[in-house]
Amino acid sequence: MIVTRREAWTGQLLLVLLMAVTVIPFVSLFVTALHPSGTYPPGLDWPTHPRWSNFADAFRAAHMDELLISSALIVLGVVPVSLLIGTMAGFAIGHLRMAGRRLVFLAFVLGLTLPFEGIITPLYYQIRDMGLLNTRWAIILPLIGLFMPFSVFWMRAHFINMPEELSEGARIDGANVWQLFWRIHVPLAMPALSSLAILLFLWTWNQFLLAIVLVDDPAKRTMAGALGAFQGQWGTDIPLLCAGSLLILAPTLVIFLIFQRRFVSALLQGSLKG
């Protein structure tokens, strides 16, 4: 490719600038978190005596240990079930090509861009009538339903490209439909499944609206929902708020940095499809 030196330079400069714009807010959050609590420090200022203990204070104030467990429980409740039933439906529509699949698929596709606010009011009364208000089920069960459009859409896109011969062979060997699905198609779908798992994890962990509407106790919410409550409680103590926000961000950041390759490709593909 013909690349002039000037073009390469402007490209690199722009890239560094863009990264700076992305990272500086986090840096500001970090240095502010080190100031004595209750003060109003300037935006980007390294304190003379960094107060690392702010993080410990915020950890206690936010009940981080409870929050981590709560979010983990919610993720465990949502992600495996969504993966399983979403994959089964995607398999039925994309590979088994059941009767009436077009209609079913259309019903799911229309839910792809549904804003959660659109159904939150009746959902509240429904969850109340089920007696699930203020429990983790109030977040888990609706999220499974709300994730179905994307999960089914995603897995159908995978199964529709699977060759028919694969099933033919298994069928001749006497496999029934479930064995065909579980033994042959699920193992082959692992790349698509793991990307979907990452996306669902992220969307569950960061879920805010359902958490603040359906669960009052921050200790039973997702991380994002708890952060909202933390802000309400400590909003005037800027350094403590910054420390708490960073702590609440930390688990996703760590997981993101470990699995960054998968995350980036999952997010890119995810938005291309969704």
Added chain:
Amino acid sequence: MARPTLDTAADPATARLALTTVRPPRRFARRGRRRGGRWTGWLFAAPALAAYAIFVLRPLFLTIEYSLYRWDGIGPSTWVGLDNYIKVFTDPDLFGTILNAFKLIVFFSAIPVLLGLAIAATIRRIATSRLALVARTVLFLPQVIPLVAAGITWSWLLASTGLINQLLSYVRLNGVTRAWLGDFATALPAVGMIGAWVLLGLCTLLLLAGMSKIDPALYEAARIDGAGPVREFFSITMPSLRQEIGVCITVTVVAALASFDIVYVSTQGGPGNTTMVPGLEIYYQAFSERQVGVASALAVVLMALVLACVLPIQWLAREEQR
């Protein structure tokens, strides 16, 4: 990144048709399977359908039903027909939220997509360098953190003693410093900038991924013919990116219309009603004002608006593939 279109959907079907005609002995088995698959398929789809029906479709229809009643959430409800909808479109506070959502589109969509295009076109040639690989990770950070965290971070940056004002004083622009989120004139653009920050990285990387799929020979040819970077961008890059641009616009427009998290933590809709968006208004109407009917009517309008914006974009982006 196969986009399931009608074309790809038709492929396995044609393949199967070809197979059946070439290898007749298998026909029986195949037909038997198909009949079995047609109905066992429903068993496989049933759990997903049930979850979707109970927790999405049922509330969806209930929203429409609630929107036709006046109800405080506790006592008896009264049928009011379309009164709630009339209120949504005539009450300046309620209709203002819809206008605000459209103003947010300028920041959430136009800035990330246009800036993303410009940036992606500039860094396209160094897209495989080490720096660009690091950038791929860094630029995704805003997508990974909760929107609430982005809101809190930026509330601090935009506060009167925050970084933005610090930078402005540094370049001797003391006159314009202010509490950006608390000022009637600047609150909505400030909220919009938070959204732009969240979405810019995603759009840039999506567009960059699209550009990397363009045949380099096209650019070589253009260079040899003496085309400059600008000409190259409009004659080669833009036309090839129709699908990616469509995706960026869809994602960002939905994010703008359905915004909730960022506004909730950064301004709560204030000052006054200057940053009130439909999502937040639905929340207040339903759970603070106890106007379930009005909240539901606004919810129906919001969902209709999202579809009305998304469907034409999808249709336009797909058109070129035929």
